[in-house]
Amino acid sequence: MTVSPPPAPAPPTAPGSVLTARHPLVDGHTADAPLLAAYRGRRPAHRPVWFMRQAGRSLPEYREVRRGIGMLESCLMPDLAAEITLQPVRRHGVDAAILFSDIVVPLKLAGVDVQIVAGTGPVVASPIRTAADVAALPPLDPDALAPVAAEAAAVVAELGSTPLIGFAGAPFTLASYLVEGGPSKDHRRTKTLMHAAPDVWHALAAWVADVTGSFLRAQVLAGASAVQVFDSWAGGLSRPDYQRFVAGHSAAVFAAVADLDVPRVHFGVGTGELLTAMRDVGADVVGIDHRVPLDVASERLGGAVPIQGNIDPALLFAGRDALHAHTLDVIRRGASAPGHVLNLGHGVPPDTDPDVLTELVEFIHAQPSA
């Protein structure tokens, strides 16, 4: 598979326009999409399914086009990133694309020296730990988001009636990379900043929320029909800490796209304790990891919130019978929510056999939709 140029017109380039002007291709093209029906609590024509990290290392065509190209570099090459975004839609027939990117892309576009190191993850050259560090963080020039808008527009032009989901990281997870300097198991420097210098923490989280909110908004204006905000590390926080230090900043990200009328999904790993708190920052849909059965999650959310999830990725390796039985259990438990989009409870493991995913999509689509 090769990288094809996008047939769509070039994205708008006037200063600031990626954050203010809606792309002309957007209106109504995904109106009947099963994904959006479920996200809005309406009955979909068939059971929608997509997979977190569906675009990525599990696909040979991904490994082919990424060869020799760095992760963040690939995210900022609109044609390549659009091709990668589309690959799993073509191969698996999933009900949505999600923008191929990385949560640190907006930090890089703002001028932060961040790299993705293979086997490690994001590494920040100069960690942000003092009031002076925070004050020196540059504002994000909206023009810098042009490659992101171009990628989204190219994807939307190819997708037809299949929705594109916009993608962004939440302030806690992003700020933790900035404070720790890279991935951390216990987030001790981040928690130290929160508890020992809360003013500095809040200033940093507010900056991050502004940057990642702009990143998300650019994607919707370029044609994304929904958004998902990933707070990957929020599960390491107690609820009181989440409420005190995080919720307000996550709310700012959701508010950045509130006027654009797209369903907003919020997801984190190990966040069973935080489900209602994560809803309350402005999410229309809550993604559930594999630890909380969907009937329990839905009850915790008052039976009033569409949900997404939560096939255990480990079961992708357990053989078809066990995977099907588990998937039927997930569908059964999800029926208590007003809408349910099938997904994994975590990202696709890189060594997943892609044929297992394709077959799983077929199996899910063959199940009655209500």
Place this chain on the structure above:
Amino acid sequence: MTVSPPPAPAPPTAPGSVLTARHPLVDGHTADAPLLAAYRGRRPAHRPVWFMRQAGRSLPEYREVRRGIGMLESCLMPDLAAEITLQPVRRHGVDAAILFSDIVVPLKLAGVDVQIVAGTGPVVASPIRTAADVAALPPLDPDALAPVAAEAAAVVAELGSTPLIGFAGAPFTLASYLVEGGPSKDHRRTKTLMHAAPDVWHALAAWVADVTGSFLRAQVLAGASAVQVFDSWAGGLSRPDYQRFVAGHSAAVFAAVADLDVPRVHFGVGTGELLTAMRDVGADVVGIDHRVPLDVASERLGGAVPIQGNIDPALLFAGRDALHAHTLDVIRRGASAPGHVLNLGHGVPPDTDPDVLTELVEFIHAQPSA
């Protein structure tokens, strides 16, 4: 600091006696211990505190005596292991010792080829994945537990009125090492075994429960005044999977010491969804990780169960003011339970400044006990 020989008499050595005969030093020596009062829901003379992994790499005297000696080797040298067990009691003045060991020790004593690889964790030479593998697992000869009983007896002889807590791993966590061959983030082979070959899984978990239950029983008979069972990885399971595949086997471990009248504590990381299920396997006390505030945990347990926890280990690095404020919040939230033993919400990080722990014990002991 040097390794001192235990002043206690040699442990019983008649075949089977480590699992049947109570050590003569046991009776009544810890009757007034604050730890046991809190574990039994009675008012302690002062607020009891100990730290998971208090014996270990955070202490220079530990690094000194372990020099050149492998981890599992050290666990099976009774005098050395007893010395390591006692070090944090002497240094910090904590209210309990916990037997220095490793959860895979009983597997090794049963004849499984397992090693602790620095930087990795337990590595099993021949993973257990088939019915034939399980059938070939050897029974544990009770005589093999003699070094464990000797260690416990030596510790108890030195501790005086301070209780020793017996230590064991729960069947799911131990079995997952056997199935995966080492640590695993997603336990995919273990979950595959559970879902695709449940009979094989149950046979394996029953064998593990028998071995680890004997390991725990030997410690109590040698003088331990309480026990804690660690299901370190249980937080990766949904509650339905825990109930179906794990609970019965964990219950067998708790049953192995049920006749010995010692408080039984159960702990796992990220187990907020499982608290009542982990109580129901036979725990008298539930350990809470730092993600679930103690008032929430206690309410979830019906306000009827003594609890242990849950200072966030990350706060050990946040400075004294932030650590004290957080500790007072933990104490305040824990007041709703019928008993509360202070602890961390996870093990002591290896790079913790031991002086911070000593000061924290003093701070906790200075707080009113109810």
